[in-house]
Amino acid sequence: MWIDREIRDFSHGHLELLVQNLxxxxxxPLFASQAELRNxxxxxxxxxxxxxSVPEVTRLGISQYQHGVLKSKQDYLKLAIQSRExxxxxxxxxxxxxxxxxxxFNEQGVDLDIMAEEGQQYFAGCGKVRNGFSPIHVxxxxxxxxxxxxxAASAQLAxxxxxxxxxxxxxxxxxxxxxxxxxxxYQVDDNYYYEAEVVAGIDPLMVPVEVGSVFLINSRNFHAVxxxxxxxxxxxxxxxxxxxxxxxxx
Ligand SMILES: O=C(O)CCC(=O)C(=O)O
Numbered sequence: 001m002w003i004d005r006e007i008r009d010f011s012h013g014h015l016e017l018l019v020q021n022l023x024x025x026x027x028x029p030l031f032a033s034q035a036e037l038r039n040x041x042x043x044x045x046x047x048x049x050x051x052x053s054v055p056e057v058t059r060l061g062i063s064q065y066q067h068g069v070l071k072s073k074q075d076y077l078k079l080a081i082q083s084r085e086x087x088x089x090x091x092x093x094x095x096x097x098x099x100x101x102x103x104x105f106n107e108q109g110v111d112l113d114i115m116a117e118e119g120q121q122y123f124a125g126c127g128k129v130r131n132g133f134s135p136i137h138v139x140x141x142x143x144x145x146x147x148x149x150x151x152a153a154s155a156q157l158a159x160x161x162x163x164x165x166x167x168x169x170x171x172x173x174x175x176x177x178x179x180x181x182x183x184x185x186y187q188v189d190d191n192y193y194y195e196a197e198v199v200a201g202i203d204p205l206m207v208p209v210e211v212g213s214v215f216l217i218n219s220r221n222f223h224a225v226x227x228x229x230x231x232x233x234x235x236x237x238x239x240x241x242x243x244x245x246x247x248x249x250x
């Protein structure tokens with residue numbers, strides 16, 4: 001449970017509070033310049049492979065859930081090699097947000113890197129174009145990733161850099177409720193999302209889109225994105241391990 005509903009600034013101490021789910025979010029303002037945002041947006045839209053894992057999100061890049069859990073780990077890790085080549089072209093035409101985030105964490109004494117397992121690197125960093133309402137869900141690999149090292153993480157965070165509000169920015173809705181297996185009675189059949197009853201009686205914190213800022217959340221909390229039109233963000237998940245390592249993946 002959160003100690004209050006304030007979004008904190010970025011520090012090692014606040015990251016620890018976020019991992020323990022004692023605060024709702026961390027904001028890193030002015031993460032990128034206007035020119036960097038524009039160039040990243042244009043390069044993503046030009047170069048990326050588009051995929052619709054769910055109707056409300058057009059993904060620019062690949063996802064461990066869609067290309068791994070729903071297929072196989074080998075499929076995902078093979079696709080990760082190709083997708084990283086595409087990503088190099090995108091970053092060369094704009095900037096490298098992964099590297100920037102890694103440096104910021106490292107400066108705080110936090111060991112952040114891209115997730116790898118048995119010498120094979122995961123993919124990290126997708127663009128996400130949202131249209132419509134993204135329903136209530138959690139992102140937490142231990143829920144669905146048996147046999148993957150990220151399935152043994154002790155916590156999971158998500159970070160998003162907002163690139164473009166689109167014609168409707170749609171706030172991030174964040175509930176102070178962490179997923180536990182009993183909540184699955186509210187999961188919609190054969191789907192990733194949950195009925196509203198799962199968060200009944202809890203007021204969501206509405207996090208507005210702030211272009212150029214990064215927001216970090218604990219993605220084991222139930223969250224949704226309000227009705228949006230062509231809203232573009234870039235980000236990934238961060239697995240947090242018992243020894244303090246944090247590892248990026250999408
Ligand atoms: O785009 C956002 O505001 C955050 C959404 C998110 O992290 C998610 O739905 O997994």
